[in-house]
Amino acid sequence: MRAHVAVALLRPTLRAVPWISVAAGALLGLILVAVPASLVELEPRGWATVLRLAAVAGAVGAAFLLDDPADRTTVVMPTPRLLRRAVRVALLLPLLALWWAAALLALRALAGAAQVDGLPLAGLTVEAVALLAAAIAIAALAGGTGDGGVTGAVGVLAGALLACLPPRPYALVLEPADPAWDGVHGMWALVIAAALIAFAVAGRDPGAQRLTHVLFRRPPWQ
Amino acid sequence: MSTTTERLPPGVAGESTANRIAVAWAVLALARVEVVRLLRHPAVLLALAAMAALWVTLRLGGATWTRFPVLHEQDRATQDLALLPGLAALVAGNLAVLRSRRDGTEELYGVLLLPRWARTGAHLLALLPLALLVGAAAAVHLAALAAAPGAVGQVNPWEVATGPALVLLLGAVGVLIGRVVPSAVAASLAVVLLLLAFDVMTSPVFGLPGRPVEWLTLVVGERLGQEGLTPDLLARPAIWHVAYLTGLALVVACGTLLRDRAPRIPLLAALVAAALGTVTAGALQLRPVSEEVRAARVAATERPSTRQTCETAGTVTYCTFAGYGAWIREWRPVVEAVRRLLPRGPAERPLVVRQRMVATNPAPEDGNSLAVPPPPLAAWRADDRAAGTPGAVTAGTAWGSGRDAFGLAGLVAHRATGATDADDVLCGGRAIVLLWLAARATPETATGFVEAMRASGGDVFFETAPYGPSVHVTERDVAVVQALLRLPTERVGDEIRADWDALTAAKVPTAKVAARFGLSAPPQPPKAERTVGTEGC
Numbered sequence: 001m002r003a004h005v006a007v008a009l010l011r012p013t014l015r016a017v018p019w020i021s022v023a024a025g026a027l028l029g030l031i032l033v034a035v036p037a038s039l040v041e042l043e044p045r046g047w048a049t050v051l052r053l054a055a056v057a058g059a060v061g062a063a064f065l066l067d068d069p070a071d072r073t074t075v076v077m078p079t080p081r082l083l084r085r086a087v088r089v090a091l092l093l094p095l096l097a098l099w100w101a102a103a104l105l106a107l108r109a110l111a112g113a114a115q116v117d118g119l120p121l122a123g124l125t126v127e128a129v130a131l132l133a134a135a136i137a138i139a140a141l142a143g144g145t146g147d148g149g150v151t152g153a154v155g156v157l158a159g160a161l162l163a164c165l166p167p168r169p170y171a172l173v174l175e176p177a178d179p180a181w182d183g184v185h186g187m188w189a190l191v192i193a194a195a196l197i198a199f200a201v202a203g204r205d206p207g208a209q210r211l212t213h214v215l216f217r218r219p220p221w222q
Numbered sequence: 223m224s225t226t227t228e229r230l231p232p233g234v235a236g237e238s239t240a241n242r243i244a245v246a247w248a249v250l251a252l253a254r255v256e257v258v259r260l261l262r263h264p265a266v267l268l269a270l271a272a273m274a275a276l277w278v279t280l281r282l283g284g285a286t287w288t289r290f291p292v293l294h295e296q297d298r299a300t301q302d303l304a305l306l307p308g309l310a311a312l313v314a315g316n317l318a319v320l321r322s323r324r325d326g327t328e329e330l331y332g333v334l335l336l337p338r339w340a341r342t343g344a345h346l347l348a349l350l351p352l353a354l355l356v357g358a359a360a361a362v363h364l365a366a367l368a369a370a371p372g373a374v375g376q377v378n379p380w381e382v383a384t385g386p387a388l389v390l391l392l393g394a395v396g397v398l399i400g401r402v403v404p405s406a407v408a409a410s411l412a413v414v415l416l417l418l419a420f421d422v423m424t425s426p427v428f429g430l431p432g433r434p435v436e437w438l439t440l441v442v443g444e445r446l447g448q449e450g451l452t453p454d455l456l457a458r459p460a461i462w463h464v465a466y467l468t469g470l471a472l473v474v475a476c477g478t479l480l481r482d483r484a485p486r487i488p489l490l491a492a493l494v495a496a497a498l499g500t501v502t503a504g505a506l507q508l509r510p511v512s513e514e515v516r517a518a519r520v521a522a523t524e525r526p527s528t529r530q531t532c533e534t535a536g537t538v539t540y541c542t543f544a545g546y547g548a549w550i551r552e553w554r555p556v557v558e559a560v561r562r563l564l565p566r567g568p569a570e571r572p573l574v575v576r577q578r579m580v581a582t583n584p585a586p587e588d589g590n591s592l593a594v595p596p597p598p599l600a601a602w603r604a605d606d607r608a609a610g611t612p613g614a615v616t617a618g619t620a621w622g623s624g625r626d627a628f629g630l631a632g633l634v635a636h637r638a639t640g641a642t643d644a645d646d647v648l649c650g651g652r653a654i655v656l657l658w659l660a661a662r663a664t665p666e667t668a669t670g671f672v673e674a675m676r677a678s679g680g681d682v683f684f685e686t687a688p689y690g691p692s693v694h695v696t697e698r699d700v701a702v703v704q705a706l707l708r709l710p711t712e713r714v715g716d717e718i719r720a721d722w723d724a725l726t727a728a729k730v731p732t733a734k735v736a737a738r739f740g741l742s743a744p745p746q747p748p749k750a751e752r753t754v755g756t757e758g759c
Contacts (some may be wrong), residue, residue, distance in 0.1 A: 020405075021405060021407040024407055024408075024411060025407065025411060028411050028414065028415070032414070032415075032418055036418075046421075049418075049421050050418070053414055053417055053418045053421075056414050056417075057411060057414045060407065060410040060411055060414060061407060061411070063410075064407055147324065149406065149407075150317060150324070150406040153406065153407060153410040154264075154265055154313050154317075154410060157309075157313070157410055157413055157414070158265055158268050158269075158310075161272075161306065161309070161417075162268070162272055165272060165276060167280075
């Protein structure tokens with residue numbers, strides 16, 4: 001029954017998503033990769049920064065995914081908010097995967113394979129996924145009325161900037177070939193997990209009973 | 223008719239003085255509200271907290287630059303951090319401008335007498351207190367650094383003022399974006415673009431660092447080959463850079479107001495004046511370094527003694543550039559610790575420690591040259607002879623790390639063992655005694671020795687001058703020194719003092735020194751595997 005509803009939701013959701021914001025972020029991300037790739041030669045460190053900034057641009061755009069001026073009216077629908085939001089994410093995910101692949105391919109095609117070979121693309125992809133997940137999760141947490149995109153965008157920007165600040169041994173943003181690379185990417189995977197949990201919690205309907213109420217409800221005889 | 227015009231909003235018609243004053247009051251009242259909202263915006267609070275946290279934690283952690291700060295380098299370091307509140311101002315200013323659109327009240331404002339440009343003006347004015355706050359934070363930070371006992375140099379107030387100017391410029395850009403693009407995504411993406419720009423412009427690949435054109439960007443960092451200059455030789459056009467950034471901020475602000483139909487004539491005049499000022503300041507900061515400063519740099523590099531004051535403590539004389547006197551207190555324990563380990567003769571020989579730097583002038587046609595010329599060793603020898611201090615030991619214009627202490631101790635020991643500047647590879651007795659003295663002197667030099675070893679994978683290099691020739695000690699000798707360091711200091715020290723002449727004579731084989739202390743020297747690597755210059759060891 002839920003699957004049936006989800007399929008039925010696909011087309012209207014496709015129309016409701018603010019594609020311009022999402023596309024603006026993705027487009028800027030591609031430009032950020034393509035322009036340096038066709039102009040300059042960088043060290044692996046430089047390309048890692050370029051890819052990270054492209055991921056931040058994509059995440060900033062994707063933060064607006066859940067924005068919906070009609071949120072106050074759809075809240076009364078029997079379809080749970082989590083399902084409605086999940087449909088939006090499901091629509092975006094294949095596109096974002098294609099976008100990230102396109103960014104990596106553009107880098108390889110324009111800068112040459114020799115420039116890209118030393119790059120730990122798997123780790124950078126984990127960071128990109130973490131940024132996207134964090135952006136959408138913050139937007140979901142803030143967007144009780146369908147306007148969390150701003151908070152999500154600013155939040156992921158601030159998070160990305162602050163992640164660069166801690167000095168070693170607490171650094172989260174490392175240069176490729178750093179010995180601590182694998183350990184730090186465990187932290188980034190934790191960010192993804194936390195974002196997923198936050199997304200699920202934020203998807204609870206406002207009318208639903210609070211968890212605390214369910215757990216600590218007074219017995220009816222009192 | 224005239225009564226009707228006077229009630230119309232200013233900027234539309236009826237430019238009476240009373241109206242102008244009323245609008246000005248309204249703008250100020252609005253600005254007051256916006257100031258509070260901007261200052262307590264989460265992005266701004268987060269940026270200010272991050273800035274403060276970084277300063278405080280590094281201070282508490284005892285980072286080298288907080289214990290021995292060079293104030294004329296730390297003042298410009300506040301600019302990089304001011305980018306954080308600057309970017310926060312861009313985002314927060316933009317969101318404040320778009321607030322009415324988000325809340326759907328833009329149409330309601332249309333019925334107010336106060337015109338749209340006055341609201342924009344209030345948003346722009348609201349940036350001023352944040353800029354002042356950033357400047358005040360930087361001033362407090364620098365005052366705290368200056369209070370450290372190891373602080374040297376002097377703060378350039380214009381370098382401190384650059385941070386607030388950045389905040390104004392970035393905030394004004396945020397307001398402009400808010401008025402041009404009616405979506406919050408634009409400002410966030412602008413921040414990403416700016417971040418890439420900062421990163422690209424500071425990477426040498428782009429060819430900007432070191433060129434005068436670099437001054438047209440927002441923050442200009444340290445140039446390669448220009449580190450460790452005394453304040454009088456820096457010649458950074460900081461004042462013109464502040465004027466340039468403030469001018470840009472005014473141009474953006476006037477442009478935004480004009481777009482919102484502010485009174486045409488005064489604002490056009492202001493825009494033209496700001497643009498002219500920006501172009502003038504922008505051009506003035508691109509001027510090449512003046513001839514006097516170029517000559518002073520050459521003089522300070524080649525004839526340091528002419529610009530220094532000296533202070534004698536016991537048999538050691540310390541000569542420093544103006545403003546660096548506080549470090550004599552830091553050098554003395556290291557120098558004296560090495561000399562305490564020496565036998566009586568070398569320990570009582572007078573010694574001069576002279577501060578030296580290599581202040582290179584960029585070539586006139588291309589300031590981007592990454593090559594740093596070798597230190598003028600011949601000129602230094604001549605300078606020492608002229609000053610009556612032959613054989614002075616070099617101390618640099620940076621201090622605080624273990625490597626710095628180890629370098630100074632190494633040079634004092636180098637001089638004591640009778641090695642000359644011409645020896646670029648030391649081996650055998652001299653090398654072992656020298657490294658043991660330098661590493662044993664103080665706890666700082668001991669950590670410096672370990673760092674030096676780690677930095678070059680077993681061998682040890684230490685510079686006899688900034689960027690200058692290094693003295694190279696091979697891994698084999700270093701291994702003997704490590705073994706010696708594990709023996710009791712008293713015993714090794716006594717035996718070195720007793721056998722000083724035999725141990726520090728030229729070409730004493732490593733194995734013989736090791737055997738002298740009951741150690742076994744590692745085997746000599748085959749000749750083909752030795753590094754260049756060490757074949758004779």
